[in-house]
Amino acid sequence: MLFLRIFLVWLGLFVLADTVGAQEADWRPVKPENLLLIETSHGQVAVELNPVFAPKHSERLRALAKVHFYDGLSFYRVIDGFVAQGGRNEGDLPDWPVLINENDRAAEGLTFEPTGSPDLYAPEAGHAGGFAAARNPKTGRAWLMHCVGSMAMARDTDPDTGDAEFYIVIGPGTRYLDRNLSIFGRVIEGMEHMQKLNRGIRSINSGVIADKTMRDPILAMRLASELPEEERPAFEVMRDKSQAFADFKTSKRVRDADFFYRRPPEIIEAYNVQAPARRVSHADTSP
Helix, strand or coil: CHHHHHHHHHHCCCHHHHHCCCCHHHEEECCHHHEEEEEECCEEEEEEECCCCCHHHHHHHHHHHHCCCCCCCEEEEECCCCEEEECHHHCCCCCCCCECCCCCEECCCCCCEECCCCCCCCCEEEEECCEEEEEECCCCEEEECCCCCEEEECCCCCCCCECCCEEEECCCCCHHHCCCCEEEEEEEECHHHHCCCCCCCCCCHHHECCCHHHCEEEEEEEEHHHCCHHHCCEEEEECCCCHHHHHHHHHHHCCCCCCCCCCCCCCCCHHHCCCCEEEECCCCCCC
């Protein structure tokens, strides 16, 4: 048991120990209208939408969920270490216009908490609303990072051709996609279910699973706000500017446990240290 705990600490997955000192004021509720629930055969996946960075894309997912567009479709393109994709290519989408990309936004007026560590893909890395984000002080622009669990809109070559074809990142090496596609949400619970999806082969038809019987179905996609109150799951996310989140980041930056006989550099990568989320028994929708 001791070895298991040490192993989990080494992987940075022992979140409970890192957040045990958090107070109620350190958490913010996820609004029901921003809580997207994806039912898979492996379990429920909860996604928080992000209208601060991608208002039109978030609204499109709300609208599609309300008309049950994704119900009965599947994750038909799943590439190990990359993304799981579903949507438009399997469904009929009449009269839904394409979306103007929301790949970045003005940094002015945005609550942004820098990590203080260097980043390979951006001048400055940090967090905004619990999401891993980046910004460029010279251009005054900010954007969300492609992290494991990020939900974004697929498109054609034209950056303004997204409509209903989404993907969820299931591997860590996707930062090169930053600012090229519109991220509009992140998985806050159920990532283990996404990792159980059947994979295609990337070198064969770009990972599309040819045998439809081998595709994992999207049983349903719903907004929590569309469910009766007594059936709604409720989640909270740790606030960026809370002491609890500062302590959480320090625990990831400073690895001084006895296990580390060779101490790692005291740096953190924002895309690996997004704000913790938790399921709660009540739905507090206050800011």
